[in-house]
Amino acid sequence: xxxxxxxxxxxxxxxxxxxxxxxxxxxxxxxxxxxxxxxxxxxxxxxxxxxxxxxxxxxxxxxxxxxxxxxxxxxxxxxxxxxxxxxxxxxxxxxxxxxxxxxxxxxxxxxxxxxxxx
Numbered sequence: 001x002x003x004x005x006x007x008x009x010x011x012x013x014x015x016x017x018x019x020x021x022x023x024x025x026x027x028x029x030x031x032x033x034x035x036x037x038x039x040x041x042x043x044x045x046x047x048x049x050x051x052x053x054x055x056x057x058x059x060x061x062x063x064x065x066x067x068x069x070x071x072x073x074x075x076x077x078x079x080x081x082x083x084x085x086x087x088x089x090x091x092x093x094x095x096x097x098x099x100x101x102x103x104x105x106x107x108x109x110x111x112x113x114x115x116x117x118x
Contacts, residue, residue, distance in 0.1 A: 022059050028062030030084035030116045038082070045083040048073045059086055070098045085117030 031047075038045045049056055049066035056064045083093055093099055094104060108111040 006058070028060060028064065030086055031058060031064060032062075034082045034084055046073065046076075051095065068084030068095075069103075070096065072112065073074055074098055074102060078102070078106065080112040080114065082113070083115045085115055090115075091112055 030047065035045050035047060044069060046068045048068050048070050050070045052069070054066045056066055058064060078100065083090075083099075103113055105111075
């Protein structure tokens with residue numbers, strides 16, 4: 001996959017979310033794995049929150065500060081949108097209308113999209 005994404009400095013996006021109703025968001029390890037791997041490869045990664053705040057509390061109370069809110073990302077063309085897994089965070093990502101629109105646009109324009117779940 002990284003070979004297909006080369007040359008470096010392409011625009012990648014990793015959406016995150018805040019906890020809702022006493023539940024946690026995506027798994028911090030999955031989010032950090034995506035962000036760190038792509039940045040080590042030289043990619044320009046934007047971490048976005050699908051909630052109103054930039055600080056995201058992941059499972060095990062790991063806190064990540066997003067670069068932007070999802071509303072600030074909807075007009076950008078992304079080379080890849082990568083979604084970190086984890087429950088119930090994946091359900092919250094599913095419920096984001098902005099994210100649905102962005103992922104549909106990625107698919108319709110034959111651009112890459114991915115999810116990490118293990």
